[in-house]
Amino acid sequence: MAADGEADDGTISEDLREQARALGWEEGLLDRALAHGYDVNTIAAVLATRLSGDQAKGFLDREAAQPSFAWMESPTEWGVRAVPADAEMGLTLADIMVGSYGEVPDLWTNRTEIARGSHPTAVQEDMGYTIFEKAIVWAPSVADLYERAIRERWAPATDLGWRSLEALPDDIERAICQVMTEQSERAYAEATVLGRWLPEISYGFVEMKLFMGSVIYDLARHAEAFRKRALANGGGLGLQAPTGLIRGATEARSFPELMAYLFVQDSVLFSFFRAAGNLARNQLERDLYAYAALDRERLLEYQVERLAGFLEAFPDRRDEQHQYLRKAEVRLAREWEDAAVREPLELLLGGGRDGLAAGGAALRVLRHRQVEEYLGALERAGFVRGERLHSGLRTWLEAPVSAGEGSLLATTGRS
Amino acid sequence: MTAAPATPELDLSWLDLYDEPTAAEPGKRGLTLEAIDTGAWASREEASRDMTPRLRGARARAEAHRQGLTYQTKADVWADQCHALYEEAVQRQWSSARDIPWETLRELPDETERAMCQLATMLAEVEFIAGDVPGQWLPAISGDEFEVGLFLMTQIMDEARHSDVFRKRALANGGGLLAQGAGLGLRNLIDAKDFTEMSVLMHVQAEGFVQSMFRMGELIGPTQADKRIFRMAAQDESRHLAFGVMHLKHVLAEAPERREEIHHYLDRAEEASGGGSGDVTFPPVFESLAILLGGGKEHFDEGVARFMLLRQRQVKEYLHRLDVAGLGDRRERLGPALAQFAA
Numbered sequence: 001m002a003a004d005g006e007a008d009d010g011t012i013s014e015d016l017r018e019q020a021r022a023l024g025w026e027e028g029l030l031d032r033a034l035a036h037g038y039d040v041n042t043i044a045a046v047l048a049t050r051l052s053g054d055q056a057k058g059f060l061d062r063e064a065a066q067p068s069f070a071w072m073e074s075p076t077e078w079g080v081r082a083v084p085a086d087a088e089m090g091l092t093l094a095d096i097m098v099g100s101y102g103e104v105p106d107l108w109t110n111r112t113e114i115a116r117g118s119h120p121t122a123v124q125e126d127m128g129y130t131i132f133e134k135a136i137v138w139a140p141s142v143a144d145l146y147e148r149a150i151r152e153r154w155a156p157a158t159d160l161g162w163r164s165l166e167a168l169p170d171d172i173e174r175a176i177c178q179v180m181t182e183q184s185e186r187a188y189a190e191a192t193v194l195g196r197w198l199p200e201i202s203y204g205f206v207e208m209k210l211f212m213g214s215v216i217y218d219l220a221r222h223a224e225a226f227r228k229r230a231l232a233n234g235g236g237l238g239l240q241a242p243t244g245l246i247r248g249a250t251e252a253r254s255f256p257e258l259m260a261y262l263f264v265q266d267s268v269l270f271s272f273f274r275a276a277g278n279l280a281r282n283q284l285e286r287d288l289y290a291y292a293a294l295d296r297e298r299l300l301e302y303q304v305e306r307l308a309g310f311l312e313a314f315p316d317r318r319d320e321q322h323q324y325l326r327k328a329e330v331r332l333a334r335e336w337e338d339a340a341v342r343e344p345l346e347l348l349l350g351g352g353r354d355g356l357a358a359g360g361a362a363l364r365v366l367r368h369r370q371v372e373e374y375l376g377a378l379e380r381a382g383f384v385r386g387e388r389l390h391s392g393l394r395t396w397l398e399a400p401v402s403a404g405e406g407s408l409l410a411t412t413g414r415s
Numbered sequence: 416m417t418a419a420p421a422t423p424e425l426d427l428s429w430l431d432l433y434d435e436p437t438a439a440e441p442g443k444r445g446l447t448l449e450a451i452d453t454g455a456w457a458s459r460e461e462a463s464r465d466m467t468p469r470l471r472g473a474r475a476r477a478e479a480h481r482q483g484l485t486y487q488t489k490a491d492v493w494a495d496q497c498h499a500l501y502e503e504a505v506q507r508q509w510s511s512a513r514d515i516p517w518e519t520l521r522e523l524p525d526e527t528e529r530a531m532c533q534l535a536t537m538l539a540e541v542e543f544i545a546g547d548v549p550g551q552w553l554p555a556i557s558g559d560e561f562e563v564g565l566f567l568m569t570q571i572m573d574e575a576r577h578s579d580v581f582r583k584r585a586l587a588n589g590g591g592l593l594a595q596g597a598g599l600g601l602r603n604l605i606d607a608k609d610f611t612e613m614s615v616l617m618h619v620q621a622e623g624f625v626q627s628m629f630r631m632g633e634l635i636g637p638t639q640a641d642k643r644i645f646r647m648a649a650q651d652e653s654r655h656l657a658f659g660v661m662h663l664k665h666v667l668a669e670a671p672e673r674r675e676e677i678h679h680y681l682d683r684a685e686e687a688s689g690g691g692s693g694d695v696t697f698p699p700v701f702e703s704l705a706i707l708l709g710g711g712k713e714h715f716d717e718g719v720a721r722f723m724l725l726r727q728r729q730v731k732e733y734l735h736r737l738d739v740a741g742l743g744d745r746r747e748r749l750g751p752a753l754a755q756f757a758a
Contacts, residue, residue, distance in 0.1 A: 046751035051686075056751075067715060071594040071699035072529045078591045082583070090512030093579060096586040113601060115539040115582065118592035125602050127544070147512055150576075155505045157445030174430050181473050188561060189468040189482075191553065191568055198550035198571070199605060203543060206578065213546055213575030220568035221505065223561070224448065227470065231451040234438045239429050240469040243480040250482060250554070339426035353427075360422060 011040045016047060024053035032060055074119035077101065089151075093143035093207055106313075108132045108204025116203050129202035135313030136255050137201055139305030142211040145298050149214035152298075154291050156225035161284045165233045168281055171353045175344035176281065177235035180226040182341060183292075185241040186269070187222035190262065193249045194219075197258065211302065218295040225288055239340045244331040252324075256310060256317070260324035263303045264332055267374040270296040275366055279348045300377060307381035322388050325378075333392025336367065367396035432474050444506075448498035448562055460489050460669075462559040470558040485557040490669035492556050492563045492610050494661035500654045501562060504569035509647050511580035519639035520588045526712040527637055528590045533703035534635070535585040537596035539578050541625065544601045546574035548617050552610055566658055573651040580644055588638075597697030603684050611666050611673065612680045618659020620684055623736055626652040627729040628695070628704075634721065635707045656736065663740035678748065685750025695726070723756070730756040 012030055020030050033043055033056070046056065082096040096102075101117045108116075109132065112124040131137055139145075168176070194216050201209050230237050245265060252258035273293035280286040311318055335341055342363065343356075349366070350359025371393045378385050389397070439451045452458055456472040464487050467479035486492050494500075523531070549567035556564045585592050604621060607613035628635070629652060632645020666673055695701060701722065702715075708725065709718025730753045737745045749757055 046754070051751055067702045067705070068698060069526075069702055069712070071533055071702065072526065074593040076591050076593060079589055080586045080591045081589045082586045084512075084517070090510065091515070091517045091583055091587060092512045093583075096583050098586065101586055101592070112595070113540050113544050114595045115536055115543070115592055118536045118540070119594050121595045121597070124595065127602070127605065146575075146579075150508070150510045150512070153508050155445070157441075157447050157502055157505065160446070162441040162446040171430060174433055177433070178429050185468055185470050185473065185558075188470060188558070188564065192468075192556075192564065193554070195550035195553035195568070195571065199547040203540075206543065206582070209543070209546070210575040210579050213571045216550070216568050217572035220565045223470070224501075224505075224565060228439070228446050228448075228451055231437045231439045231453075231456060232441075232446060234436045236433050236435055236437050237456065237470075237472040238432055238474065240467065240473040240476050240479060242476070243468055243482070246468055247480040247482065337423065339423070340429040342423075343425065343427060343429065356425065 012043070016040070016044060019047045020053075023047065023051065023056075025056055026053055029053065029056055029060070076117060076119050089147065092147045093210070094147070097143060097207075104134055104138065104207070105204055106134045108134070108202050110203070112203075114203055116206055128199065130200045131255055132202050132204065133313075134205060135310050137205050137208050137306065138309055139208070139302045140309070141301060141305055143207045145302055146207065146211040146214055149211070149218065149295070149298055152294055154221070156221055156228055156288075159291070160225065160228075160287055162228075162232055164284055165282060167234060169352060171347060172281060173233060173235045174238070175347040176233075176279075176285070177230040178238035178340055178344040179279065179348070180230035181238040182241040183269075184223045184226035184230070186246065186265070187219040187226065189241075189246040190249070190265065191216045191219035191223070193246065193258070193262075196250075197255060200255065215299050215302075218299070222292055222295065225291075229285065229288060238344075242335040242338050242341060245328065245335055248327055248331055256321070257324045259303060259306060260321045261328045263307065263378070264325060264328035264374065266296060266299050266303050267377045268332065268370040270300045271370040271373040272366070275369060278362065279345065281348075304377055304381045307378075307383060311382055318383070321383065322385070325385065326388065326390055329390035329393050333390055333395075336392075336396075364396065364399050365401050368399060368401050371397045444502065447502045448565075449502070452498060452562075458489070458493070458560065458562065462489070462557075464557050464559050466557070468558060470561045483554055485555055486560070486610065487557065488670075489560060490666055492560050492662070493665050494563065494566075494658045495665060496661050497562045497566045497658060500658055501566045501569055504566070504573065504651075504654055507650060508572070509576070511576055511583055511644075514647065515580065515583075515643050516640050517583075517587055520641075521638060522589065523637055524711060526706060528588060529593065530703035530706035531588075531637060531641060532585045532590035533593040533699050534707065535581040536592045536594065537700050538625075539581040539585065539592070540596050541601065541621075542574050542577035542581065544604060545617065545622070546571045546578065548604045548607075548613060549574075551605070552613060555610060570655055570658075573655070577648050577651070580648065584641065584644060587640075594699040596700060600684060607680075611662065611677065614659045614662045615677055615680055616684050618655050619663060619736055619740070620681065620733065622652050622655045622659065623733050624695070624729045626656055627732045628725060631708075631725055631728070635704065637707065660736050660740045663737075663742065667741040674742070677742065678745065681745065682748070682750060685753050726756045 077100045080099055082098055084091045084095055110120060111126040111129060113127050114120050194212060249258060249261050252261055270293060273289045273296055276289040277286060280289060346356050346359035346363050347353060349362035350356050375385055435455045437454055439446060439453060442450060465475055466481040466485050468482050469475055549570050553564055553567060604617045607616060626649055629645045629649035632642055636642040636645050705715055705718030705722050706712050708721035709715055734746050
């Protein structure tokens with residue numbers, strides 16, 4: 001092999017050697033590259049990219065390395081053969097939470113994207129995660145909720161009876177379109193807020209992140225489906241949704257704050273979708289609300305379990321949660337007073353513009369139920385809001401509801 | 416007991432906003448996003464953007480809050496066909512629990528099982544990042560291009576399923592997770608400061624490389640279950656890749672002055688030979704692929720030859736996709752780690 005500076009069968013010019021020296025390539029590296037099989041044009045191209053000497057050497061060292069198969073001896077748990085607990089359900093996440101792979105640590109310490117249970121390499125870059133405590137994000141059912149989300153998936157384009165829509169009176173159609181516009185935006189905005197938090201959560205809690213992926217996807221379909229309904233039956237989009245409530249979610253400085261804040265919206269929307277049977281004017285809308293309720297139910301289950309676990313792990317942070325809930329309640333109460341939020345519901349519940357008074361009574365029932373169920377969900381998490389409930393919501397809870405009004409709302413059912 | 420909430424004065428002004436009655440018609444694929452992209456509601460280059468959470472077409476509220484900075488030019492995020500890609504994603508969701516024939520897994524030679532588990536370990540890791548990256552960009556997308564946001568939300572779901580399925584594979588056949596991947600290039604994806612930078616590096620480059628590998632799944636996968644995993648995952652990656660190519664094409668058409676900037680992102684990313692897909696030349700990954708491609712440790716050299724074919728295929732397809740997007744001149748400035756496979 002020729003030494004650097006001498007032409008090797010005329011293939012490497014002195015000019016190239018000068019370039020290599022200027023880039024800090026050690027003597028002999030050019031010839032090693034040639035011997036390795038790289039042609040002079042490739043070498044010239046590499047030099048043109050200003051590859052440093054260290055990079056070039058590292059590259060050649062790696063190319064020449066003999067296989068070691070050291071990874072085969074990684075000190076991880078071996079011999080795992082997860083099997084479906086229920087053949088009908090297939091191989092679920094719960095099925096693979098076996099042995100050490102099923103251990104979700106209270107505190108995860110690896111700052112890289114390492115898959116939980118694999119063997120860490122010695123040097124890895126920090127990926128910037130900020131959430132390492134299980135109790136911040138975890139809920140015992142996340143693995144099941146994720147698999148349920150996949151089993152219960154639906155497609156707005158084809159699972160709703162778009163061809164069954166029939167023309168409705170103008171005021172009814174416009175009220176529906178206003179509700180749809182609002183719900184489409186609420187879903188989309190919540191998905192964007194949740195998406196922004198994904199890169200914060202470390203791999204220790206992978207099952208929770210998978211579930212959160214399914215939530216974001218659910219919300220995408222809600223945004224899509226509500227928009228489609230607004231544009232499918234002679235109406236259009238109405239006034240944008242109020243922005244105060246969702247703005248508060250973007251202001252959250254921590255995941256517990258975010259989730260406490262969203263607990264309020266997730267709960268009242270679940271109750272709303274579940275009770276929206278009397279808003280619906282056709283089977284398509286009944287189905288749409290029922291699908292949305294099904295998806296929101298999973299999210300609310302997560303919320304309840306997460307909050308319960310969080311309070312158990314951090315009992316001293318109970319009062320702090322009241323603060324976040326209050327912030328959301330204040331904004332929600334204000335939005336419920338908004339004319340473009342309240343009036344379309346009254347109009348639909350009352351059967352038209354002439355029935356606004358009756359619709360108002362039915363809306364009181366709905367709001368009462370939403371607040372009651374919200375408090376019930378908190379209680380399931382071991383959290384009593386009690387006297388601290390914001391007056392703007394308490395007023396709905398304490399408003400007298402007659403027995404007759406109570407029957408104005410049916411629970412949504414899908415065909 | 417307090418009194419019932421006072422009944423406010425009726426407003427009803429929201430009833431008077433409808434000057435373009437619309438009744439979008441379902442087609443043979445149902446009522447699609449394309450079908451509702453019509454009239455006043457259609458996407459357009461010039462839109463009255465306002466940085467609030469308002470989705471395109473809804474009437475603006477005077478008091479609406481801004482939600483943070485969002486892109487104010489369609490070309491910054493748009494990809495033609497993103498409606499169709501979204502609908503396809505919704506229609507083609509699959510279940511790692513039930514759509515993979517797990518019962519076809521069979522006992523494999525130890526070294527083959529270990530190789531498959533090592534590959535699955537690396538992929539479970541890579542796909543995890545691939546879900547984080549689109550998530551962090553969602554808030555930056557204006558409601559005027561909400562279809563892009565919707566598409567990214569489907570990608571988050573897809574990547575979750577990929578992380579899930581590769582983890583399941585590692586734990587389903589008498590094996591386990593093995594060594595962490597090299598991680599090279601993954602930081603590039605999460606570090607991107609611009610949507611197009613992110614999309615070119617993740618959708619076109621990283622997912623392109625992964626896609627080329629998945630499409631060799633028939634050769635890589637030792638069992639029917641493995642082959643199906645690669646096939647299903649490849650189907651998803653195709654959409655992500657198509658989004659990236661269409662976005663790049665749109666950017667280059669609408670903002671041709673960004674060509675050199677985009678080359679610069681690629682220059683930097685190509686220095687890491689994995690190009691954001693995790694480094695396939697990292698020994699645990701390279702060696703496991705060579706074992707799987709060769710059909711066993713005793714055919715390692717044959718596997719290495721096929722691995723080189725895989726690398727050639729990855730680079731060739733990468734260049735082809737860039738060419739389709741309008742960046743055909745990438746071939747002349749390809750980084751050295753990839754250039755060797757471009758011949």
